[in-house]
Amino acid sequence: MPSTVEIVDSFKDTIIQIATQAGTGTGFYLRQYDLIVTNNHVVDNNAEVTIAGKQFEKALSRVWYTDRKHDLAFLQAPAQVQLPEIKLGEYIRMKDGDPVIAIGHPYGLNYTATQGVISKVDRVREGLKYIQIDAAINPGNSGGPLVNMSGEVIGVNTFIIRGGDNLGFALPEQYLRTALDIYAPYKGKPSTRCHACEFLVLPENIDNGKYCPSCGSEVKLPELPKEEYEPVxxxxxxxxxxxxxxxxxxxxxxxxxxxxxxxxxxxxxxxxxxxxxxxxxxxxxxxxxxxxxxxxxxxxxxxxxxxxxxxxxxxxxxxxxxxxxxxxxxxxxxxxxxxxxxxxxxxxxxxxxxxxxxxxxxxxxxx
The missing domain is CATH 3.30.1460.10 (Yope Regulator; Chain: A,)
Structure with a gap:
């Protein structure tokens, strides 16, 4: 089993900094899917964001997939850059008290990795299971990986409770793996997963440009705006x-x-x-x-x-x-x-x- 130092070091080149006009966050690259994973709230309704990492300079990245219910987003990986491979673990093997590492790298802050334990492996909030951890998570670290002691990603750091004493929550790997597998056949197409029925909405099946064809809920594809953002x-x-x-x-x-x-x-x-x-x-x-x-x-x-x-x-x-x-x-x-x-x-x-x-x-x- 690798040491904590070895685990953290193996992730440094795969951690991605993400910035929009509204703020910053973290993502991580999965070579198996050739996508950057982050939180939906990090991309903040933008179809294009700025990314940077230790192996490449700042670049623009297309947002291909958004998922409001699970707070997930997938981004285009940087071109002509060979990033290390990290693997997804198995959330179902985790249990209360297991040691974990929360890793992130928000813009303007040092690379951070904090170690803690799983306080509750299946904390339910709004119908979804979350991994509750006591490892300190900075708000800018949203979208970073939660890693087990084998160096595998078992969750996506998603939110903290403000005012709580190191109360952090990560979306379990099983939700992430499902979303990746659903999107994989449509890689390179803008898509969004309906927050109501979880149907994958694409440009070719969206109803009247803004409704889920399965349940009729209003949805929004990550499409580039016709007019560029203009500050005032x-x-x-x-x-x-x-x-x-x-x-x-x-x-x-x-x-x-x-x-x-x-x-x-x-x-x-x-x-x-x-x-x-x-x-x-x-x-x-x-x-x-x-x-x-x-x-x-x-x-x-x-x-x-x-x-x-x-x-x-x-x-x-x-x-x-x-x-x-x-x-x-x-x-x-x-x-x-x-x-x-x-x-x-x-x-x-x-x-x-x-x-x-x-x-x-x-x-x-x-x-």
């Missing part, structure tokens, strides 16, 4: 600026009023908070040098550069060196925004090179 106000200005600077907006979106882009080896995260009226842009450069003798001259260099830079500030956040700019939203226009962001992007890429070449700073490790 300051968010729209920010996206127009990023477009003008050659950035792919769909890939840049990481949630509500959050964007992330790369410039050279630097990662720039832009956050807009309408409540305090400020746009914060943080360019994550490199890491502090491991040689302690280089720290003091590095700090001196950062302070000297801050004295000369107008509106840009170099700082240290934990081990990261960060170049930041704060903009008051009423001061932002298309023209000055292009100037300010272009300057930030160019300076970030240049500083990253200087700090590594001249001050012994280390490459930043991507999450």
């Amino acid at each position: 106000g300051v968010s729209k200005t920010i996206e127009n600026i990023l477009k003008a600077l050659g950035k792919d907006i769909k890939l840049a979106r990481e949630g509500v009023n959050i964007w992330s882009v790369k410039e050279g080896s630097a990662k720039i995260v832009i956050r807009y908070n309408p409540e305090n009226y400020f746009i914060a842009s943080d360019a994550y450069l490199c890491l502090l040098p491991s040689d302690g003798m280089k720290i003091k001259p590095l700090y001196q260099y950062l302070l000297q550069e801050n004295y000369h830079n107008k509106g840009l500030v170099l700082s240290c956040q934990n081990q990261n060196i960060v170049l930041s700019r704060i903009i008051y939203d009423l001061d932002l226009s298309q023209e000055n925004g292009e100037l300010l962001f272009r300057q930030l992007f160019q300076k970030a890429d240049a500083y990253d090179d200087i700090l590594k070449k001249e001050h012994g700073c280390l490459d930043r490790v991507e999450e």
Whole structure:
């Protein structure tokens, strides 16, 4: 039987980060079906989402299957990427007290794996069985795998009870396996499973474009919108600026009023908070040098550069060196925004090179 460390390590390359305009979540890749599994509430009625993993850069992924009743969704796997194989276990073999590992990797957070035990193997909620666990689950980890001590997926981490002391719930593997087998013959077609009768609705059998042909319940296929999503106000200005600077907006979106882009080896995260009226842009450069003798001259260099830079500030956040700019939203226009962001992007890429070449700073490790 593999160790906990070996189990967690075997999953790192199969855990997928998922982002929409509304938020972030987790998924995992199953090679047997060549699909990414996540929760339906993670994709949030989107037919296309952003995905990223340790073996590939951010990319757009098509949502092929949604299932409101079981809170499942299946996504297109990244093209031309060979990801490791993980296997589905057998939920029926699990029992109360069995040790499990909840794994996730939401955007903006470190890869997380928490160990616990099954509190109740068949907790019934709204007519479905769930695995109740005491392993801590972050809300952003929704859609990640629940793993047994043989390294097999026995559930999909689905929800927590807020205010509860590590009360997490995972959808058992048997529901997931059934959904995968139902969809497998139609892979590559948008589909949804009726929440009332569990009939698989496809473009060729949907009644009048919005009703289940089996029971008549209203359903919604994950179809690409005829019109692209358009933000409003300051968010729209920010996206127009990023477009003008050659950035792919769909890939840049990481949630509500959050964007992330790369410039050279630097990662720039832009956050807009309408409540305090400020746009914060943080360019994550490199890491502090491991040689302690280089720290003091590095700090001196950062302070000297801050004295000369107008509106840009170099700082240290934990081990990261960060170049930041704060903009008051009423001061932002298309023209000055292009100037300010272009300057930030160019300076970030240049500083990253200087700090590594001249001050012994280390490459930043991507999450």
